[in-house]
Amino acid sequence: MSLINVKVSKVTHEAEGVRSFLLRKTGLFKLPAYEPGAHIDVHCGEGIIRQYSLCGDPSDRNHYLIAVKQVECSRGGSDLMHLSVQQGDRLEIGSPRNNFPLDLNASHTVLLAGGIGITPIIAMADHLQTLGRSFELHYFSRGQEHTAFRKRLLSGSFAARVSIFEGLDVIETKQKLSAILESPKRQTQVYICGPGPFMETTENLALDKIPASDVKLERFGTNLAVASGPTAPFRVELARTGTTLDVGAEETILDVLEAHGIDAAFSCEQGVCGTCVTRVLEGEPDHRDSFLSPKQRRANQRICLCVSRSKSPKLVLEL
Ligand code: FES
Secondary structure, three states, X not given: OOOEEEEEEEEEEEEOXXXXXXXXXXXXXXXXXXXXXXXXXXXXXXXXXXXXXXXXXXXXXXXXXXXXXXXXXXXXXXXXXXXXXXXXXXXXXXXXXXXXXXXXXXXXXXXXXXXXXXXXXXXXXXXXXXXXOOXXXXXXXXXHHHOOOHHHHHHXXXXXXXXXEEOOOHXXXXXXXXXXXXXXXXXXXXXXXXXXXXXXXXXXXXXXXXXXXHEEEEOOOOOHHHHOOOOOOEEEEEXXXXXXXEEOOOOOHHHHHHHOOOOOOOOOOOOOOOOOEEEEEEOOEEOOOOOOOHHHXXXXXXXXXXXXXXXXXXXXXXX
16 A cells, blocks of 8 residues: 655643654645545654554544553553654654545434544544534543643534543442443444453443444453463464465564465554455464454454464464
């Protein structure tokens, strides 16, 4: 996919450890159109590519807005964006992709965000407001200083539909989410984005009340505890050629494919973006990504080649 050159036209402190970057086009052509929920690959420098949701105005084809949280266990991307990237710098980005599209057939939409998960959610709220749709937005953050886009949420055109919950503990958060999801209206759809534990709690509560097809999630950030779990060698067979390759304890499937000159699409290499997802024809994957849904994991028909491993001695992949 060809890359797009942009210039960082503004950097804003949005909350403790969160900076937004307004990226302006540099060429004659407008930036590619996108819909709420979309993200872009950002080439942060030093060969590191990270995915960030677009959280600005989709009708502004001259700019993209992203927000980046500096994470403690950064594998380089968020540190580079916070410590190296400055106003006036040039960056390369990919075209928008959308793994978290908004379905406009819902009679009511409940948007639930935790922490930096507000980024795709705020874009959805803007869009629903513009279209005059029925929706509500609930945003959970660790405290006021951690609430990104606070002013935009509380003084914007949809402020009356926004609830912000700051500084709740785990039990209080669960109680609040239970109350929000207690009596959903007919044909309600729920969109959830946030850190892993928030996603799990919210998804489970939502699935108690709402059909799974109406509960949509976007996961982000590597679950390091899972991604770095025990490793053991295994074997992969590539169904198209019958080639068999050994994956050592310290290698990923993607490493081994690359080492043998076999092309496989990838981007984040963190199990987040879904670019490397491949069909599994035989064997039981050991899922370590943050991209596939629990239902997709249970089905064991797809695997993220960049982080996931195998519980069975061999996996047969559609490659
Ligand atoms: Fe992003 Fe594997 S490359 S999930």
